[in-house]
Amino acid sequence: MLRLRRVVAGYGGSAVLQGVDLTCEPGSITCVVGPNGAGKSTVLRVVSGLLRVTEGEVTMGEETISSFPPDEILRRGVTQVPQSHALFPSMTVRENVLMGGFLIRRDKSLLASRMAAVEALVPLVAERSNDRAGNLSGGQRRMVEIARCLMLAPKVMLLDEPSLGLDPRSLAAVAELINRLHDDGVTVLLVEQNVRLGLGLATHGVVMEGGKVRLTGSAREVMDHPEIASLYLGGTRATTAGTTADPAARAHPPA
Amino acid sequence: MTELLQALILGLLIGGVYALMASGLSLIFGVMNIINVAQGAFLILVAMFTWWLWKSTGVDPILASVVTTPLMFGFGWVLYRTVISRIRGSSTSMSVLLTFGLALTIEGALNVTAGNKFRSATPSYFEESYHLGSISLPKPQVYGFVAAVLVLSALYVVLAHTWAGRAIRASAQNPSGAALVGVGATSTAALAFALGTSTAGVGGSVLSVLYPFFPASHYDWISRLLGIIVLGGMGSLPGALAGALVLGLAETLTATYWSLRWSTLVFYLVILVVLLFRPQGIFGTRLREDVVA
Numbered sequence: 001m002l003r004l005r006r007v008v009a010g011y012g013g014s015a016v017l018q019g020v021d022l023t024c025e026p027g028s029i030t031c032v033v034g035p036n037g038a039g040k041s042t043v044l045r046v047v048s049g050l051l052r053v054t055e056g057e058v059t060m061g062e063e064t065i066s067s068f069p070p071d072e073i074l075r076r077g078v079t080q081v082p083q084s085h086a087l088f089p090s091m092t093v094r095e096n097v098l099m100g101g102f103l104i105r106r107d108k109s110l111l112a113s114r115m116a117a118v119e120a121l122v123p124l125v126a127e128r129s130n131d132r133a134g135n136l137s138g139g140q141r142r143m144v145e146i147a148r149c150l151m152l153a154p155k156v157m158l159l160d161e162p163s164l165g166l167d168p169r170s171l172a173a174v175a176e177l178i179n180r181l182h183d184d185g186v187t188v189l190l191v192e193q194n195v196r197l198g199l200g201l202a203t204h205g206v207v208m209e210g211g212k213v214r215l216t217g218s219a220r221e222v223m224d225h226p227e228i229a230s231l232y233l234g235g236t237r238a239t240t241a242g243t244t245a246d247p248a249a250r251a252h253p254p255a
Numbered sequence: 256m257t258e259l260l261q262a263l264i265l266g267l268l269i270g271g272v273y274a275l276m277a278s279g280l281s282l283i284f285g286v287m288n289i290i291n292v293a294q295g296a297f298l299i300l301v302a303m304f305t306w307w308l309w310k311s312t313g314v315d316p317i318l319a320s321v322v323t324t325p326l327m328f329g330f331g332w333v334l335y336r337t338v339i340s341r342i343r344g345s346s347t348s349m350s351v352l353l354t355f356g357l358a359l360t361i362e363g364a365l366n367v368t369a370g371n372k373f374r375s376a377t378p379s380y381f382e383e384s385y386h387l388g389s390i391s392l393p394k395p396q397v398y399g400f401v402a403a404v405l406v407l408s409a410l411y412v413v414l415a416h417t418w419a420g421r422a423i424r425a426s427a428q429n430p431s432g433a434a435l436v437g438v439g440a441t442s443t444a445a446l447a448f449a450l451g452t453s454t455a456g457v458g459g460s461v462l463s464v465l466y467p468f469f470p471a472s473h474y475d476w477i478s479r480l481l482g483i484i485v486l487g488g489m490g491s492l493p494g495a496l497a498g499a500l501v502l503g504l505a506e507t508l509t510a511t512y513w514s515l516r517w518s519t520l521v522f523y524l525v526i527l528v529v530l531l532f533r534p535q536g537i538f539g540t541r542l543r544e545d546v547v548a
Contacts, residue, residue, distance in 0.1 A: 050434065071437040079435075086432040088425045099425055103437040105418045148436065 001026055001061065002047065002078075002156055002187060008055035009046050015054065016042045018211040024156070024204070029178065029188040031202035031219060033195045033228075038208040040191040041083055044158045047189065048080040049073040060156070075103055077155035081145045083164060083191075089134025093144055096133045097125050100151030114151050121180065122147040139170020146177055157181060159190040163197050175201055199223040257389045262511040263504065268396040270503025272461055275403035276476070277483040277495040278410060279454035285490030286427040286447040289339065289350040294455060295477030296358035301327060301459020302468050303369055309376045309463070316376040316464045317398045324406075324456035331452025335445040343444070358473055365470035376463040399461040406457045407496065410450070414492070423447045427490065479522070486526045487537050494538030501525060501537070 002024040010016040016039045024030045032040045045051040047058055049070040058066035065073050079100075087096050097118060101111045119126040124140055125147050133144060142162060149157055162174050178201055181188060192198025199205050205222030207215040215222060222228060280294045301323050309316045338357070342349050380398075384391040414420035425433040426443045434440060462468060462476075483502055487494025502522050509521040529537065 048435070070434060071439065074435075074437045082431070082435065086429065086435055088428040088432060090428055091421075091424065095421065099421060099433075099436050099438075102418065102422065 001059075002189065003059045004043070004046070004056065005059070006056035007043075007046060007053050007058065007066075009042060009051050009053045011051075016211050017046065019056065020208075020211070020213055022206055022213060022216070024187050024189050026187055027182070027185045028204050029182050029190065029202040029219075030204040030206060031198040032189070032191045032206045032208055033193075033198055033222075034208035034214075036193075037210075039211040040208055041160050042211075043208070044080060044082075044160050044189065044191060047073075047156075048078060048158055050080075071103065074152065077152060078158065079149035079152055079154040079156075080158040081142075081149055081160060081162065083160040085141055086145055087133040087136075087141055087148075089132065091133060092130050093125060093133055093136070094129045096144055097148050097151060100148035103152065111151075114153065118147050118150045121150065122177065137170070138165045139167065139173060142166060142170065142174055143177065146174070150181075154186060156187045156189065159188060161191060161193060163192060163194045171197070195223075195228070258511060261390050262507045264390060264392065265396065266504035266507035267500060268392070268400040268503075269507060270500035271400040271403040271407075272396075272458075272465065272499075273479070273483055273503050274496045274499035275406055275454060275461070276458040277480045277487075277499055278407060278492055279451035279458070280480050281484045281487070281490060281492055281495040282410075282423075282454075283448055283451035284484065285492070286423055287339075287343075287350075287444050288347050289342075289354070289448075290347055290481075291354045291451065292351055292477050292481075293354040293357040293361065294451075294480060295473035295475075296361040297327065297452060297455035298459040298462055298476055299468055299470060299473045300361050300365065301456055302463035303365055303374070303470075305460040305463040306374050306376045307369075309378065315378055316460055317378075317395075317402055320402060320457040320460035323460050324453050327456035327459075328449045328453035331449035332445055334452070335448040339448060340441065340444070343441075358477070362470045362473060369470065371469060371471070373467045373469045374463075375467040378464065381464070395464045399465055402457050402461055406454060410454070410492070413450070419443075419446060423450075482523060482526045485536060486529055488535055491536070491538040494536055497537045501529075 004020050004022040007017050007020040008015050020039070020043060022043065032043060034040050042051060046053055046066070049065070049068055049072070053066045056066075057064050060076060060078070063076070065076060065078070088099065091099070098111075098115065101114055104110050104114070122143055124143050128136065128140065133141065136144065146159075159178070162178065163171050166174060175197070178188060178190070190198060190202070199219045199222060202219040205215075205217060205219045206213055207222060207228060215225060215228070217225075276298060280291055283289050283291045283294075305316045305319045305323060308314055308319050308322070339353070342353055380394040383394045385394060385397060386392070414424060422433065422438045422443045423446065425436070425438055426440065426447070430440060433443070483498040484490075484495050486501065487496070487498030502525060505521050505525045506518040509518040
């Protein structure tokens with residue numbers, strides 16, 4: 001289980017996260033939504049160790065990981081796909097994915113078996129193997145970024161705005177891949193501006209505002225919450241069936 | 256025709272040596288955005304050390320690179336860890352200031368210890384040539400070119416086919432992406448800086464035979480090397496190779512068909528003309544414009 005307890009963190013002395021409590025159950029997909037500046041991406045940077053906490057802690061199971069450097073957190077199976085493109089544009093697709101196994105580079109048989117597994121899960125990796133990553137479309141790059149993370153067989157995958165800049169077809173492919181990861185038992189923590197898409201994919205929802213968690217609950221509860229509807233969804237409930245909102249507020253503020 | 260062929264071969268031999276000297280500068284800029292204007296001073300430092308070694312022991316100056324290369328690798332590693340790493344994340348202009356300070360320090364130290372006079376290592380083959388029909392190939396240039404090819408090939412193998420090389424290329428293309436896969440920024444930067452500095456080990460030993468030098472010669476060399484990497488495309492190793500060959504050929508063709516005095520001017524004129532039509536340099540990378548590296 002991944003847990004953030006009273007986490008305070010920020011940049012240049014100003015705290016972006018102001019006491020965040022958040023829990024991701026094993027095998028769940030937790031989607032963090034909220035307006036710009038709410039601190040959603042900062043949550044992911046704190047979990048991956050790219051940003052140090054100034055107060056509070058991040059734990060995985062019984063272990064406190066917030067004091068570890070990023071590579072140690074990576075070794076524990078926490079990988080991140082950031083919001084901006086993270087590939088090495090002049091390297092081939094194969095080299096990019098191979099770099100995802102940098103930490104297991106000395107175990108050649110493990111590296112080869114992971115590569116084969118990743119190619120089976122994301123066929124694009126084999127299909128465009130020798131193409132430079134910088135020449136892929138936005139959707140293809142996103143798939144390769146996720147594929148690269150899979151080289152470490154992650155326990156927790158952090159996805160920052162996976163839908164950003166993607167056309168509907170690419171979006172569907174990325175969503176399908178996330179669902180397959182979920183089926184394989186990977187815990188996914190994703191941040192999404194596209195509330196309908198994010199909560200539609202997720203099992204759990206978290207609403208952040210001003211560096212704090214405002215609401216948590218199942219994805220359905222958060223999606224049905226009237227405040228969410230008015231804040232992000234133009235006043236109506238976000239349902240895939242297109243029904244109107246049930247005003248009952250089942251989502252609850254954090255403990 | 257023989258004259259043209261002679262000029263072309265000499266141009267390629269000289270260009271190969273230029274490529275060796277420029278490769279370190281290009282690697283360091285490509286990975287760390289550091290313009291190491293001390294690279295010229297490193298070359299002169301090694302040339303001076305090689306000259307001293309040759310003078311006092313008689314060891315072949317170009318073979319001395321077997322000693323000077325690992326020494327410069329170690330020097331580069333320590334220099335990065337103790338001095339250069341302090342400006343990590345600062346602007347490129349800060350790197351110019353710091354490394355210019357280093358260059359002045361080396362120049363001053365050489366002036367004090369070795370004196371301000373021209374030197375040149377002149378081994379037994381200094382004035383000998385190989386002959387292919389009517390074409391003559393000066394032995395020092397041939398040996399220098401062979402050393403350059405060996406070093407550049409080794410550099411290529413390291414960068415293209417080893418994990419350390421992949422880590423260096425990944426850091427050069429996308430530092431935050433490299434961090435996300437577990438590549439240590441500091442150790443990779445130190446390795447790249449040490450590799451870049453070690454090329455001055457071979458380059459300086461070769462320089463001691465091919466060109467007369469004195470402590471302040473580093474100004475001429477850094478101007479030339481910067482010209483080469485700008486022409487080739489900043490940070491691109493194939494670019495440094497192409498830029499060096501183009502300029503080596505331009506120099507020798509000018510010296511053969513016009514005048515030796517004009518060859519330096521033509522060197523910079525070629526850079527100006529190429530950049531007018533290709534501002535990113537010969538090998539400047541062109542990818543989809545929406546790619547964030």
